[in-house]
Amino acid sequence: MRIKCPYCGERGNDEFSYLGDASVKRPDPSAADASDAFYAFAYERKNVAGPMQELWYHAAGCHAWLVVTRDTRTHEISDVKPAQDVALEQQKTASAP
Amino acid sequence: MSNLANGLAAGKGASISERSDIAVTHVAARRGARAALDDAARTAFGTALPSAPRVIEAGTATIVWAGPDQWLFIEKAQAGSDPSVKLAATFQGLASVVDVSDSRTLFRLAASGPSEALIRGMGIDFEHNSFKPGDVAITHVSHLGVMVWRLPDGSGYEFACARTYARDFRDWLGKV
Numbered sequence: 274m275r276i277k278c279p280y281c282g283e284r285g286n287d288e289f290s291y292l293g294d295a296s297v298k299r300p301d302p303s304a305a306d307a308s309d310a311f312y313a314f315a316y317e318r319k320n321v322a323g324p325m326q327e328l329w330y331h332a333a334g335c336h337a338w339l340v341v342t343r344d345t346r347t348h349e350i351s352d353v354k355p356a357q358d359v360a361l362e363q364q365k366t367a368s369a370p
Numbered sequence: 371m372s373n374l375a376n377g378l379a380a381g382k383g384a385s386i387s388e389r390s391d392i393a394v395t396h397v398a399a400r401r402g403a404r405a406a407l408d409d410a411a412r413t414a415f416g417t418a419l420p421s422a423p424r425v426i427e428a429g430t431a432t433i434v435w436a437g438p439d440q441w442l443f444i445e446k447a448q449a450g451s452d453p454s455v456k457l458a459a460t461f462q463g464l465a466s467v468v469d470v471s472d473s474r475t476l477f478r479l480a481a482s483g484p485s486e487a488l489i490r491g492m493g494i495d496f497e498h499n500s501f502k503p504g505d506v507a508i509t510h511v512s513h514l515g516v517m518v519w520r521l522p523d524g525s526g527y528e529f530a531c532a533r534t535y536a537r538d539f540r541d542w543l544g545k546v
């Protein structure tokens with residue numbers, strides 16, 4: 274499998290390390306159900322069969338975190354974005370009126 | 371390292387040398403300061419900093435892309451005048467500036483094209499001249515982290531690796 278880093282270009286997966294589901298968000302610690310929410314945040318994951326967004330780290334390259342859209346059945350990668358850009362985009366959407 | 375590295379021949383008659391008497395400074399842009407940092411670089415070096423994996427010669431400094439919003443500045447070491455101190459002043463408030471001269475070892479491979487070691491041993495594409503003069507890559511070689519760039523004038527390649535791995539990397543570079 275090869276991943277096209279938005280900064281470095283296409284590289285072998287030996288240069289990357291895998292974190293997992295990129296859609297998981299840290300819950301609000303002041304919420305009433307914070308304990309359950311943190312349990313789910315830390316341990317509960319979907320076992321996706323198909324395309325999913327994942328966090329990968331270009332450890333042996335530019336040291337950027339990436340959001341990779343990968344089909345778990347075929348390893349086909351349809352999109353790679355810098356995680357920073359994805360986070361900023363989400364912030365913008367969340368703060369929009 | 372110097373006596374180990376100098377004058378030994380690589381494949382195809384190319385020669386490998388360790389670069390000495392240089393100062394290496396790591397510069398990382400502060401959040402939101404990139405545009406102002408480019409302005410400061412234009413004033414001091416006559417150029418904006420590269421946004422893509424490229425190396426540029428800018429007067430007294432060679433500026434190497436070292437990841438998003440990060441660069442290595444390679445300058446001549448001078449007694450009594452520390453280039454990294456000067457850079458810290460130039461980029462005050464806009465970037466984090468760290469002298470990494472003692473943590474990086476730089477080698478130069480003088481060659482008009484890639485050696486067998488590069489083509490066969492590195493994970494990036496060197497064949498058919500796809501790694502052009504001025505191109506930069508951050509990658510690894512047998513688990514050793516290394517930066518490689520092709521000199522803008524096409525006269526060779528340079529490599530930066532952690533000083534503690536320099537001997538191993540030099541051995542690898544001289545193979546094939």
Ligand SMILES: [Zn+2]
Nearest residue numbers: 278281331335
């Ligand atoms: Zn990268």
